Amino acid sequence: MRSPAVRGAWLLLCAWIASATALAGPAAPGQAAPVHAEPGAAAAASIGVPPAPASSQRNGREIYESFRAGLADPTCNADATSVRWKKHFGHAPGQLARSGEDLLPLFGYVVESLREASLPTEYALIPFVESGYKPGARSPSGPAGLWQFIGITARNHGVAMRAGYDGRLSPVDSTQAAVRYLKTLHGMFGGDWRLAVMAYNAGEYRLLQSMRSAGMNARNAKPEQLRGLSGITHAYVEKLHALACIFQLADDRAEWMHSLDRPVPRLASQALPGNISSLDAWANLQGHDPALLRRLNPALAGGISLSRGGKALRVLAPASGQTGPDPAIGSTLAAEPLPPTSGAALASTPSPPSNGAAAASGSHTVRRGESAWSIARRHGLQPQQLLKRNGLA
Template sequence: MTLPRRAHVPCLLAALMLTACTTPAVRSPDAGTPSPVSPTPSPAPSAVSTEPPAHGVQAAEAAGPSPGNGLAIYEDFRTGLAEPQCGNSQARWRKHFAHAPQRLGDPGTDTLLLFAHVVESLRAAGLPTEFALIPFVESGYAPGARSKAGPAGLWQFIAVTARGHGLRVEPGYDGRLSPAESTRAAVSYLKSLDDTFDGNWRLVAMAYNAGEYRVLQALRRSGGNISSATPESIKGLSPVTYAYVEKLHALACLLEESGERTQWRAGLDQPVPRLRAVPLENAKSLDAWTAKNDQDAKVLRRFNPALAGHWPSRGVPLALVPTGVQGDMSVAAATSARSGTDEADATAGSATHTVRKGDSAWSIARHYGVTTRRLLELNDLKANSVLRPGMVLRLQ
């Protein structure tokens, strides 16, 4: 029998009366201090299950393809916001994330394609699209991002949390670097938090950052009610946790307001491939699967860093495969166009890269599969060097 949403809460609160829990931490790149993503991972096999989940990525596929247009993706995001009103967003975080609208609409990045996949997955699960902004905060929407503190991937899971939510982290394969698998895990976790916190998206965001038990303990001490509680009414949590909510709200407001700019909307109004989560069956490598299924190996390596030269020891991995481009543009051509590369620059073996507007040493290094440190050394640059459009950088 399915319990009402509120029924989950007393059980958790009762458990809190008996014991406290320790929480593994994950570091958000712009927060500067550790923050837990999942304090209580339930036992789960280390292998990623290939059974269709009740919601999330596979449910999104069942709902049918999203319109292959960047503007339609953006409107889907706006429609799914729990709190589109922007009068109370904080100026500090608006300034901090002022680059986000430009990055989302920049054809030199894969951000819009990944954003579309996350929005579609959240909408299929009935979750607010504010949560599609979590990867902006955690990783800058870079599926191969790694932190020195240990977290990795689009959602910056730490290893113990990842395993607790069904992701495989083992020598030679890291499921956190699979946007398909990590998004499925993140949506599943957010769905469970949404049930626990009765649809209060702000408390869900706080719990994603600090852990549900920590937020429930603070709520109990503050004497609040879950459905009506606000972050300000809950005392005793880390400043990072309170700021986490404001970051998501500021990002939502920046994107909401960008939608009023004609030029920005026009930039989104173009064909966009749909990234579909596909189980790579009957293959032992990404290159082997792409050859058999008439796909571009370079494109798939870019969207699936977990499988770039790696393969899980058992089970069938999921991968994001671009499909559904309308008109005469092929998927490979569309994804190449969105990455801002020409034929010469698209190859990992290119000798040089010409800097474009919005490029950074990190994004260039990620694209060509070299370390940022190596890129800087090759070009006699320092970490704080400014890259200007037109500069030609050596890659080897």
């Protein structure tokens, strides 16, 4: 993910955000309107109801069908699809279907995270473009991990980076941050996945500038007509849509669907106990393949004691029969104050603790890698509170 260097007055930037969110319009036909629960309602409803145990395996075909059911734009005619990118990513179905590899279980983990967040599954294709779905991928220019965060962007989105531990290489840490950020962008840009991925690639402020210059807002913006953005950003939408169509064409082939019809591990975030000295030792205690866990968790390649640094660690591993809903997925939704999306049902969350010194600041200069929610969090506010304090909501 690339975030541009952007500087400017915070009030102006808030105005852009306000124009994008306030004019997003009502939910599109067929979409659910936002539902704002009373504080504590969700918790009260779940009292006394134990979580359903999660199976340690699932069928690969189930993963694919969940992905397809979650697509926001399943249209795949010639006008909607880039021939160039369909050819470029033509190998992707074969990769997903290949047994003995980690891609299908990882894809399932990301798809499940997005479905839990009520987000379109087009976003699950981003790691295909960014890293080829390799958790340990590193670019010579600096980005790393499944989602290819640069260092400053990772830190601004809550990904731990310290001596001996690079959270960008943790599929748990990085996916949690990516889903949280995509949730913000999805709401900011009116539930339009195309605008959201353009903002993910170019940075939300650059996209807001382009929309403002074109006299557009989140309700009426036409991504292909936005100017001042790089060809890479425009191609990002084309790549993801081409990938979605490649998979949909592949599922017309009975042989390909049959190749997915096999048991694969259901991956989940799990806490690593403090008394565990090595990933292999924990894998053996849990009955997991140590080699699989090493491949899935390259952030721990330097050893657990060095990686821990006095902090709690989570690993991605096959779910046990006693494991309930993935806590990392749940924390993705509750960890940051988020604007409501046009198509997802969200429960209101408590305001974060306010920081008197931060909240008293009258201005903020946006720095490289910052996003709207990270700035609001720094000042101990929810985004709407910040807009109200500036007379913009």
